[in-house]
Amino acid sequence: MTLKIYIAxxxxxxxxxxxxxxxxxxxxxxxxxxxxxRQGDFLKHAGGDKFxxxxxxxxxxxxxxxxxxxxxxxxxxxxxxxxxxxxVYELGFMCALDRPAFAYTNTARGYHERVVNxxxxxxxxxGVNGRQAGSDGHMIxxxxxxxxxxxxxxxxxxxxxxxxHKAPAGGEFTDLSGxxxxxxxxxxxxxxxxxx
Amino acid sequence: MTLKIYIAxxxxxxxxxxxxxxxxxxxxxxxxxxxxxRQGDFLKHAGGDKFxxxxxxxxxxxxxxxxxxxxxxxxxxxxxxxxxxxxVYELGFMCALDRPAFAYTNTARGYHERVVNxxxxxxxxxGVNGRQAGSDGHMIxxxxxxxxxxxxxxxxxxxxxxxxHKAPAGGEFTDLSGxxxxxxxxxxxxxxxxxx
Numbered sequence: 001m002t003l004k005i006y007i008a009x010x011x012x013x014x015x016x017x018x019x020x021x022x023x024x025x026x027x028x029x030x031x032x033x034x035x036x037x038r039q040g041d042f043l044k045h046a047g048g049d050k051f052x053x054x055x056x057x058x059x060x061x062x063x064x065x066x067x068x069x070x071x072x073x074x075x076x077x078x079x080x081x082x083x084x085x086x087x088v089y090e091l092g093f094m095c096a097l098d099r100p101a102f103a104y105t106n107t108a109r110g111y112h113e114r115v116v117n118x119x120x121x122x123x124x125x126x127g128v129n130g131r132q133a134g135s136d137g138h139m140i141x142x143x144x145x146x147x148x149x150x151x152x153x154x155x156x157x158x159x160x161x162x163x164x165h166k167a168p169a170g171g172e173f174t175d176l177s178g179x180x181x182x183x184x185x186x187x188x189x190x191x192x193x194x195x196x
Numbered sequence: 197m198t199l200k201i202y203i204a205x206x207x208x209x210x211x212x213x214x215x216x217x218x219x220x221x222x223x224x225x226x227x228x229x230x231x232x233x234r235q236g237d238f239l240k241h242a243g244g245d246k247f248x249x250x251x252x253x254x255x256x257x258x259x260x261x262x263x264x265x266x267x268x269x270x271x272x273x274x275x276x277x278x279x280x281x282x283x284v285y286e287l288g289f290m291c292a293l294d295r296p297a298f299a300y301t302n303t304a305r306g307y308h309e310r311v312v313n314x315x316x317x318x319x320x321x322x323g324v325n326g327r328q329a330g331s332d333g334h335m336i337x338x339x340x341x342x343x344x345x346x347x348x349x350x351x352x353x354x355x356x357x358x359x360x361h362k363a364p365a366g367g368e369f370t371d372l373s374g375x376x377x378x379x380x381x382x383x384x385x386x387x388x389x390x391x392x
Contacts, residue, residue: 010334012335013334013335013336013337014333014334014335015329015333015334015335017335049340050338050339050340051339051340051341051348051352053339054337054339054340054341054345054348054349055345055348055349055352055353057345057349058345058346058348058349058350058352058353059349059353061346062291062292062349062350062353065292079276079277079278079311079315079334080275080276080277080278080315081275081276082275082276082278082281083281084344085278085279085281085284085343085344085346085347086344086345086346086347088281088284088285088288089284089285089287089288089291089344089346089347089350090288090346091285091288092284092285092286092287092288092289092292093288093289093291093292093350094292095258095285095289096258096261096288096289096290096292096293097292115275119275119276133211137210137211138206138209138210138211138275139208139209139210139211139213140209141209141250142246143246143247143249143250144245144246144247144250145247145250147281148280148281148282148285149250149251149253149254149282150254150257150281150282150285150286151281151282151285152247152250152251152254153250153251153253153254153255153258154254154258154285154289156247156251156254157251157254157255157258
C-alpha cells in the first residue's frame with residue numbers, strides 16, 4: 001500500500017511557495033509515499049466574490065484531505081507564536097477522521113517558551129492557584145508541547161509524533177530537514193503496513 | 197431533538213474562566229440546547245508528566261466533541277491576530293465529522309485588516325503577481341473572512357455562519373452578546389429539526 005499524504009503548511013504564502021510545495025511533493029515520492037494533489041491555491045478566481053473564492057479553495061482542500069491516509073503538518077509558528085490557523089484546522093480535520101498525523105516545526109522552542117518570551121516578553125506572574133499568567137491575566141499553560149495541547153494531543157492519540165528541528169535563521173519556512181525527518185520516520189515506522 | 201453543543205473557545209485561559217464557561221453553558225440551556233459536559237481543564241494532574249497530562253485533557257475534549265451535534269466557536273483573536281489554536285483544531289475536527297459549525301468573534305475587524313494593520317503595522321507591498329505581501333515577503337490573502345479561509349470555508353460548507361460583534365474595549369473575552377446572537381440564530385434557523 002502506498003500511503004497518500006496530505007501536506008499541510010503555510011508554504012502557499014511564501015513568494016516561492018509553488019516551488020517549495022513541489023519540492024515537498026517530490027520528497028514524498030522519494031520516501032515511497034504519494035503526495036495528495038496540489039492544494040487549491042492554484043484555483044483561478046472565476047468572477048465570484050472574494051468570500052466565495054475562499055470557500056472554493058477550502059472545499060477543494062477538504063476533499064483532498066478526505067482522500068488522504070495521513071497528514072504531515074508544518075507547525076512552524078506563522079505570523080505570531082502559533083502554527084498557521086489553516087494548518088491547525090487541517091490537523092484537527094484529519095485527526096477527527098482518525099488519519100494519523102505527523103508534524104514538524106522549524107523551531108526547537110516549545111509553546112510555553114514562545115508564549116512567555118515572544119508574546120509576553122517575560123512579563124508574566126505566578127498567577128492565581130499556582131498557574132502562571134501573562135500581563136493580560138490570561139493563564140499560561142505548560143504541557144511541554146509545541147503548541148496548544150489539542151494539537152499535540154491529537155497527534156499523540158493516533159500514534160504520531162512531532163519533530164522539533166532548529167532551522168538556520170532565515171530558513172524557518174524553507175528548510176525541509178524536519179520535513180524529511182518526518183517522512184523518514186513514517187517510512188521506518190511501518191505506517192504503510194499498519195494502515196493497510 | 198435537543199441539540200448538544202460543544203462550546204469551543206479560549207475562556208479556559210481567563211482568570212475567571214470557570215465562571216464564564218458556566219455562564220455559556222447556562223445560556224445554551226436558556227436557548228433550548230444542551231451544552232456538552234465541561235471540558236477537560238478541570239482534570240486533576242494525577243502525577244504523570246506535563247505532556248501526558250495535556251494528552252489526557254485533549255482526549256477528554258475529543259470525546260466530548262464526538263458526542264456533540266454542533267459546535268459554537270469563539271474565534272476572537274487570542275495571543276495574536278488569529279483565533280486560539282485549540283479552538284481552531286476543534287473547529288476543523290467538528291467540520292470533518294460534518295457537524296455544523298457556528299462561530300462568533302468579538303471584533304468587527306476581518307482577517308485581512310488584522311494582518312495588514314496589527315501584524316505588519318501597515319508595512320505591506322503590492323507584492324508579486326498582484327498579490328499583496330507583508331514586510332517578510334509572505335503573501336497576504338483577502339477573502340473577506342474573519343480568519344484563514346479553511347476556518348470560514350469549513351463553517352460555510354455545512355451551512356453555518358460567523359457573527360462579527362464589536363465588543364466594548366476590555367470585553368473582548370467576556371462579552372457574550374455575539375455568543376447569544378449565535379445561539380438565537382441557530383434556534384431560529386431550525387437546526388434542531390434539520391439535524392433530527
